[in-house]
Amino acid sequence: MKLALLNELRQQNPIVFNISNFVTVQDVANGLNALGASPIMSEEVAEADEMVGLASAVCLNLGAFTQRQVEQIETVGKLANEQHRPLVIDPVAVGAVAYRKQVATKLLQEFHPDVIRGNAGEIAALADVSWQAKGIDAGEGDGDLVAIAQACAQKLACTVILSGPTDVITDGTRTVKVMNGTPLFQVHVGSGDMLSSIVAAFCAVEDDYFEAAQTACLVFAAIGELITKKTPNLAAGSFTVQLLDGLQLTTVDEIKTVAAYQ
Amino acid sequence: MKLALLNELRQQNPIVFNISNFVTVQDVANGLNALGASPIMSEEVAEADEMVGLASAVCLNLGAFTQRQVEQIETVGKLANEQHRPLVIDPVAVGAVAYRKQVATKLLQEFHPDVIRGNAGEIAALADVSWQAKGIDAGEGDGDLVAIAQACAQKLACTVILSGPTDVITDGTRTVKVMNGTPLFQVHVGSGDMLSSIVAAFCAVEDDYFEAAQTACLVFAAIGELITKKTPNLAAGSFTVQLLDGLQLTTVDEIKTVAAYQ
Amino acid sequence: MKLALLNELRQQNPIVFNISNFVTVQDVANGLNALGASPIMSEEVAEADEMVGLASAVCLNLGAFTQRQVEQIETVGKLANEQHRPLVIDPVAVGAVAYRKQVATKLLQEFHPDVIRGNAGEIAALADVSWQAKGIDAGEGDGDLVAIAQACAQKLACTVILSGPTDVITDGTRTVKVMNGTPLFQVHVGSGDMLSSIVAAFCAVEDDYFEAAQTACLVFAAIGELITKKTPNLAAGSFTVQLLDGLQLTTVDEIKTVAAYQ
Numbered sequence: 167m168k169l170a171l172l173n174e175l176r177q178q179n180p181i182v183f184n185i186s187n188f189v190t191v192q193d194v195a196n197g198l199n200a201l202g203a204s205p206i207m208s209e210e211v212a213e214a215d216e217m218v219g220l221a222s223a224v225c226l227n228l229g230a231f232t233q234r235q236v237e238q239i240e241t242v243g244k245l246a247n248e249q250h251r252p253l254v255i256d257p258v259a260v261g262a263v264a265y266r267k268q269v270a271t272k273l274l275q276e277f278h279p280d281v282i283r284g285n286a287g288e289i290a291a292l293a294d295v296s297w298q299a300k301g302i303d304a305g306e307g308d309g310d311l312v313a314i315a316q317a318c319a320q321k322l323a324c325t326v327i328l329s330g331p332t333d334v335i336t337d338g339t340r341t342v343k344v345m346n347g348t349p350l351f352q353v354h355v356g357s358g359d360m361l362s363s364i365v366a367a368f369c370a371v372e373d374d375y376f377e378a379a380q381t382a383c384l385v386f387a388a389i390g391e392l393i394t395k396k397t398p399n400l401a402a403g404s405f406t407v408q409l410l411d412g413l414q415l416t417t418v419d420e421i422k423t424v425a426a427y428q
Numbered sequence: 429m430k431l432a433l434l435n436e437l438r439q440q441n442p443i444v445f446n447i448s449n450f451v452t453v454q455d456v457a458n459g460l461n462a463l464g465a466s467p468i469m470s471e472e473v474a475e476a477d478e479m480v481g482l483a484s485a486v487c488l489n490l491g492a493f494t495q496r497q498v499e500q501i502e503t504v505g506k507l508a509n510e511q512h513r514p515l516v517i518d519p520v521a522v523g524a525v526a527y528r529k530q531v532a533t534k535l536l537q538e539f540h541p542d543v544i545r546g547n548a549g550e551i552a553a554l555a556d557v558s559w560q561a562k563g564i565d566a567g568e569g570d571g572d573l574v575a576i577a578q579a580c581a582q583k584l585a586c587t588v589i590l591s592g593p594t595d596v597i598t599d600g601t602r603t604v605k606v607m608n609g610t611p612l613f614q615v616h617v618g619s620g621d622m623l624s625s626i627v628a629a630f631c632a633v634e635d636d637y638f639e640a641a642q643t644a645c646l647v648f649a650a651i652g653e654l655i656t657k658k659t660p661n662l663a664a665g666s667f668t669v670q671l672l673d674g675l676q677l678t679t680v681d682e683i684k685t686v687a688a689y690q
Numbered sequence: 691m692k693l694a695l696l697n698e699l700r701q702q703n704p705i706v707f708n709i710s711n712f713v714t715v716q717d718v719a720n721g722l723n724a725l726g727a728s729p730i731m732s733e734e735v736a737e738a739d740e741m742v743g744l745a746s747a748v749c750l751n752l753g754a755f756t757q758r759q760v761e762q763i764e765t766v767g768k769l770a771n772e773q774h775r776p777l778v779i780d781p782v783a784v785g786a787v788a789y790r791k792q793v794a795t796k797l798l799q800e801f802h803p804d805v806i807r808g809n810a811g812e813i814a815a816l817a818d819v820s821w822q823a824k825g826i827d828a829g830e831g832d833g834d835l836v837a838i839a840q841a842c843a844q845k846l847a848c849t850v851i852l853s854g855p856t857d858v859i860t861d862g863t864r865t866v867k868v869m870n871g872t873p874l875f876q877v878h879v880g881s882g883d884m885l886s887s888i889v890a891a892f893c894a895v896e897d898d899y900f901e902a903a904q905t906a907c908l909v910f911a912a913i914g915e916l917i918t919k920k921t922p923n924l925a926a927g928s929f930t931v932q933l934l935d936g937l938q939l940t941t942v943d944e945i946k947t948v949a950a951y952q
Contacts, residue, residue: 186713188471189448189454191454191712191713192454192714192715192879195714196926196927199879200877200926205879207713209755209756212757212789216789217787220786231471259468262482263478263479263482264478265474265475265478266475353461354461355454355458355467356457401462401676401677402458402462402675403458403671403672403673404673406458406672407927407928407930408928410926410927410928410930411925411926411928413926414926415925451715451716451719451731452716453716454716455716493734521730525737528737615723615938616723617716617723618716618719663934664720664934665930665932665934666931666932668931668934
């Protein structure tokens with residue numbers, strides 16, 4: 167686990183270009199900024215080429231898109247591949263909404279993602295494993311999460327993050343589990359969106375995207391855990407405030423005191 | 429007043445599908461999530477049918493729409509009627525902007541709302557009662573708020589919430605007033621949007637929408653009042669944080685200690 | 691420096707119509723509202739005429755626009771000129787993205803701004819002075835900030851705010867520098883967007899826009915400075931909360947205790 171990447175990220179302040187979920191866009195921008203990256207967002211295809219050129223990594227959120235945004239996602243995804251920018255995909259709700267799975271499947275034939283980050287229901291859907299998703303939430307199932315993540319990674323030839331109480335990170339061969347976290351991530355809408363963009367920020371400073379992905383998961387989960395230990399009685403509103411503070415202020419040494427992975 | 433519905437809602441975690449005001453969409457999602465519901469948002473008509481199918485209630489915010497969004501609102505409203513999902517309408521600024529009143533009037537001929545939630549200026553406009561609205565704010569007038577709300581409810585054959593320092597809830601026959609609240613709701617942009625979606629969440633767990641609506645108003649107003657009593661000197665920023673915490677943590681018993689309605 | 695304008699603003703509660711950056715729209719609305727103005731937002735050209743009519747000032751944010759939004763920005767800018775509403779422009783990222791500079795340059799031929807607010811990179815781009823911008827951030831350069839701001843103001847015949855650690859405000863002849871502030875503005879995405887809309891709110895209550903602009907800058911910067919003095923250890927999340935509280939609660943007398951300008 168290359169925790170020193172966090173210091174690297176804060177030093178380099180990489181630009182991350184996000185096609186965002188409109189529900190959580192400000193929160194994601196604030197999260198990236200607090201951590202030490204520089205977020206840019208755009209909805210206009212005419213500047214896609216320049217935006218990708220400016221960025222050190224790209225994160226495409228497939229949540230809440232219109233047909234017009236799908237066209238832009240396709241363009242930006244292809245540009246990221248062409249310009250060799252690491253590309254992170256967040257396939258929001260593909261497990262619950264057939265239309266989204268259909269669009270996501272088509273998009274994944276048009277460009278190649280370096281990392282996919284989703285919950286169990288979303289990753290199972292992309293791996294074509296049956297799973298009971300509920301709306302945008304992960305849903306419940308008895309499937310073997312490691313096997314599902316590995317199946318998805320092998321099918322799509324990329325690193326997969328299946329995030330939840332335990333995050334599973336795999337490139338199809340190597341696999342790591344991150345056990346840090348807090349249930350409060352679930353009362354904060356957009357925790358997953360924020361993590362996806364943070365994964366992109368780590369990919370901007372580390373060429374081995376499996377390493378980047380696992381470090382991003384550990385940093386994010388450990389910061390969530392540390393702030394709940396430091397401030398008892400956090401809830402939906404105060405957790406968000408402390409999370410942004412924690413993203414900015416938490417040091418590598420503090421993360422090491424709670425880091426739990428295998 | 430069926431306050432036990434709050435526990436019901438938290439147990440069932442109903443999915444609420446929102447066509448949101450783009451200004452306040454994240455706040456509304458966080459509010460629903462904190463209270464114990466599961467928010468989904470979408471701007472794409474191609475998935476409207478599935479989204480309504482997933483949801484236990486639908487809330488359409490008529491604030492800040494483009495012509496394209498109006499088409500989607502019309503589709504989703506009709507689908508909610510067809511699929512028998514409770515439908516809540518928030519007619520933002522129809523009292524101040526003639527264009528919005530015209531669009532809202534046309535939409536209300538295309539589908540039937542179960543509940544309409546607006547401020548005095550908005551409800552007066554829908555009831556065709558004269559009123560002096562100011563921008564998105566309620567404005568001031570000497571009209572009889574109960575009579576205005578009842579006129580609107582009878583005209584549109586639905587439950588109406590005229591919200592303000594005192595909320596008036598009526599189905600045209602039965603009428604309740606909720607006297608809880610705090611002036612701080614007015615320094616938080618989107619308090620009304622959040623309440624509308626919370627009303628939808630209560631309609632998901634109670635078939636008598638007049639009962640659902642009044643309970644939602646009491647729960648929301650009482651939580652606002654309780655947090656200002658617990659934490660003095662709240663202002664625009666800290667109120668929002670405490671409101672989200674309060675939506676998550678406040679119990680039925682705590683609400684009973686301040687509940688004021690007749 | 692007419693600090694009494696802050697009291698005037700709070701008394702008049704002017705309506706400010708914003709075409710916003712979708713990333714920061716809620717934050718901007720909350721900031722305006724906390725300060726004492728009344729924000730309205732709209733993306734629909736069909737209501738542009740009414741919206742401008744309702745408003746006492748207009749702020750157009752050129753960040754993150756689609757071609758469709760550009761058409762609306764053009765319409766609203768022309769309407770603001772025709773209806774004699776003060777017009778503030780925020781040229782987000784025109785220093786970093788050639789497409790945005792091209793669009794902004796074209797727009798500025800279609801309507802006349804009363805105030806332009808940008809960072810060094812953005813103002814330099816509009817003034818056609820060379821500068822090294824970085825993404826949406828100001829970038830670094832050795833240029834004479836006062837000369838750059840004056841060149842831009844003379845070229846476009848308006849008041850220019852070049853904001854940064856020191857804000858430079860000039861109408862091409864008169865020039866003021868505001869030295870207040872805090873580095874925490876940079877960890878809060880949308881500080882600049884919020885300031886631009888606050889400038890518009892001050893223009894709604896003061897016809898000399900150079901006076902309005904400098905007062906807005908001093909009020910905003912001094913409130914940021916005051917809250918960091920009052921609450922140590924603020925970071926990305928808690929700063930935003932305190933900033934909104936501060937915008938609502940800070941008095942003219944408190945601002946006078948730290949005001950630093952020349």
